Amino acid sequence: DxxxxxxxxxxxxxxxxxxxxxxxGFAGMYLLxxxxxxxxSALVFEAGTDVGGTWYWxxxxxxxxxxxxxxxxxxxxxDLEQExxxxxxxxxxxxxxxxxxxxxxxxxxxxxxxxxxxxxxxHWDADDxxxxxRTEHENAVTAQYLVMASGCLSASKLPEIPGIDTxxxxxxxxxxxxxxxxxxxxxxxxxxxxxxxxVQSIPVIAAQADExxxxxxxxxxxLPARNRALRTxxxxxxxxxxxxxxxxxxxxxxxxxxxxxxxxxxxVSDAERSAIFEQAWESGSLVNLLxxxxxxxxxxxxxxxxKRWIHDKIMSIVKDPQTAQxxxxxxxxxxxxxxxDTDYYETYNQDHVHLVxxxxxxxxxxxxxxxxxxxxxxxxxxxxxxxxxxxxxGALTNVDIxxxxxxxxxxxxxxxxxxxxxxxxxxxxxxxxITGPGSPSVLSNMVVSIEQHVDWVTDAIAHLRAQGLxxxxxxxxxxxxxxxxxxxxxxxxxxxxxxxxxxxxxxxGKARVFMPxxxxxxxxxxxxDRVAADGYDGFVLS
Ligand code: N01
Numbered sequence: 025d026x027x028x029x030x031x032x033x034x035x036x037x038x039x040x041x042x043x044x045x046x047x048x049g050f051a052g053m054y055l056l057x058x059x060x061x062x063x064x065s066a067l068v069f070e071a072g073t074d075v076g077g078t079w080y081w082x083x084x085x086x087x088x089x090x091x092x093x094x095x096x097x098x099x100x101x102x103d104l105e106q107e108x109x110x111x112x113x114x115x116x117x118x119x120x121x122x123x124x125x126x127x128x129x130x131x132x133x134x135x136x137x138x139x140x141x142x143x144x145x146x147h148w149d150a151d152d153x154x155x156x157x158r159t160e161h162e163n164a165v166t167a168q169y170l171v172m173a174s175g176c177l178s179a180s181k182l183p184e185i186p187g188i189d190t191x192x193x194x195x196x197x198x199x200x201x202x203x204x205x206x207x208x209x210x211x212x213x214x215x216x217x218x219x220x221x222x223v224q225s226i227p228v229i230a231a232q233a234d235e236x237x238x239x240x241x242x243x244x245x246x247l248p249a250r251n252r253a254l255r256t257x258x259x260x261x262x263x264x265x266x267x268x269x270x271x272x273x274x275x276x277x278x279x280x281x282x283x284x285x286x287x288x289x290x291x292v293s294d295a296e297r298s299a300i301f302e303q304a305w306e307s308g309s310l311v312n313l314l315x316x317x318x319x320x321x322x323x324x325x326x327x328x329x330x331k332r333w334i335h336d337k338i339m340s341i342v343k344d345p346q347t348a349q350x351x352x353x354x355x356x357x358x359x360x361x362x363x364x365d366t367d368y369y370e371t372y373n374q375d376h377v378h379l380v381x382x383x384x385x386x387x388x389x390x391x392x393x394x395x396x397x398x399x400x401x402x403x404x405x406x407x408x409x410x411x412x413x414x415x416x417x418g419a420l421t422n423v424d425i426x427x428x429x430x431x432x433x434x435x436x437x438x439x440x441x442x443x444x445x446x447x448x449x450x451x452x453x454x455x456x457x458i459t460g461p462g463s464p465s466v467l468s469n470m471v472v473s474i475e476q477h478v479d480w481v482t483d484a485i486a487h488l489r490a491q492g493l494x495x496x497x498x499x500x501x502x503x504x505x506x507x508x509x510x511x512x513x514x515x516x517x518x519x520x521x522x523x524x525x526x527x528x529x530x531x532x533g534k535a536r537v538f539m540p541x542x543x544x545x546x547x548x549x550x551x552x553d554r555v556a557a558d559g560y561d562g563f564v565l566s
Pocket of ligand 1: 088090177182184216218219220221222224239240241242382410411412413466525529530
């Protein structure tokens with residue numbers, strides 16, 4: 025992988041800047057652009073060798089976004105919007121990475137990005153009212169503001185299985201895929217995990233491998249993506265109407281405009297309900313499924329109708345009845361992140377693809393030769409871990425962040441993250457999070473939420489500067505009220521009923537708290553706008 029022009033650990037760094045930004049993904053890049061526009065000095069630290077964040081790291085076979093390309097893109101520059109040509113409805117990881125690189129070039133971002141450099145610590149110094157940020161290479165930079173643009177799904181996670189280091193073959197995690205790929209030809213492959221990464225990679229690995237065995241702890245709900253090349257007419261049409269579309273994105277629930285469902289799944293006939301689910305299934309859009317009726321995410325009974333309908337679909341596609349049964353989830357639809365796939369269920373009809381249901385046959389250990397379950401040992405040449413992330417908080421608590429009086433963010437969040445608006449946390453002045461816990465973040469089109477947060481944070485800092493002020497910190501009272509509100513909203517949904525990474529359930533010992541804000545991006549934006557209009561109500565400015 026070439027080292028981009030920004031250079032890396034060996035470049036000389038300034039000792040003080042106005043802003044340190046952690047992460048050069050979509051959030052970090054836009055932050056840098058905005059801060060520069062405000063005449064501020066900003067430095068971005070990035071662990072990878074290039075921009076792109078999620079799309080830099082997740083290079084596993086079949087990796088694609090599950091939001092349509094024309095919506096999953098920056099809106100802040102109409103010229104950028106017009107000039108970039110998306111090729112596919114759901115673009116591949118290389119296409120999205122190419123977009124990120126195009127943005128970096130277009131706005132000359134790399135000269136202020138320090139690549140190959142992970143941040144290890146950030147400590148607030150109350151006397152100077154500055155953050156001291158330390159890197160893995162023992163460099164230190166001070167900054168008035170620290171913005172964590174470190175991603176919600178970026179701290180990857182291996183499973184806690186005994187013997188994980190003993191396997192003699194090749195081992196890969198989907199979020200750390202080798203840049204020159206993995207050759208599965210003639211290989212016996214074991215894959216653990218059936219979330220979005222597993223569901224996307226399984227059909228592609230199966231097409232190459234000699235034998236593929238999938239170890240499933242919890243089945244996913246997955247919809248066929250119906251991916252295709254974009255038609256010239258739809259690109260032209262979108263480009264002509266982008267402003268209205270962007271506005272609709274901002275006001276929508278998921279950051280993807282959809283008609284509002286007005287009816288309950290329980291008030292229509294079985295035939296009509298099936299026809300509506302079939303339409304969502306055929307459309308290749310997760311949002312269409314989740315918004316097919318107005319009570320899919322709030323009523324167990326309504327949700328059960330979707331669940332039964334999808335079970336029937338799975339049973340009709342997968343030929344072996346036991347495998348089909350094992351692929352049917354029993355938690356409510358949408359309460360774990362649903363997946364979008366290409367030929368996922370069909371893949372299990374191939375003779376060389378096997379499903380191991382870990383609920384019936386628990387995983388015991390990784391051995392030198394492969395994986396041992398309670399039933400037997402499976403031998404592999406390659407093991408793929410599609411086992412996900414310490415989501416939403418991992419990338420924040422992995423850094424030794426210390427606020428007022430040396431208080432640690434990680435320790436303060438032991439019982440679950442506590443933020444005001446998902447943007448700031450009491451006791452941590454001038455620390456901002458992009459798409460932090462307590463904001464819609466992972467329940468939305470991330471680019472829409474990222475832009476809203478970046479705009480809000482940079483506007484807030486512009487406001488401080490205009491007032492001759494230097495610090496901003498959430499009050500404990502505003503934060504407590506916000507955490508209560510986030511929990512209250514979640515309690516009206518079915519989300520807390522599943523053992524999901526939204527709940528921290530995939531990380532042993534992590535507090536079980538529903539982390540994102542479930543009222544939708546449109547409602548959330550109104551709250552943020554109101555807070556700003558009220559002079560940043562709930563924050564102390566000084
Ligand atoms: O990770 P996951 P992911 N033993 O946490 C299993 C986004 N994304 O990388 O469900 C056995 O969803 C685990 O089982 P369980 C998207 O938001 C988007 O796939 O915890 N199994 C699960 O099956 C997504 O939700 C896209 O019981 C173990 C799997 O590993 C998020 O990223 C593509 C285990 C992990 O699934 C994360 O997706 C990719 C153990 N000890 C990702 N530990 C698109 O845009 C974990 N598992 C399409």
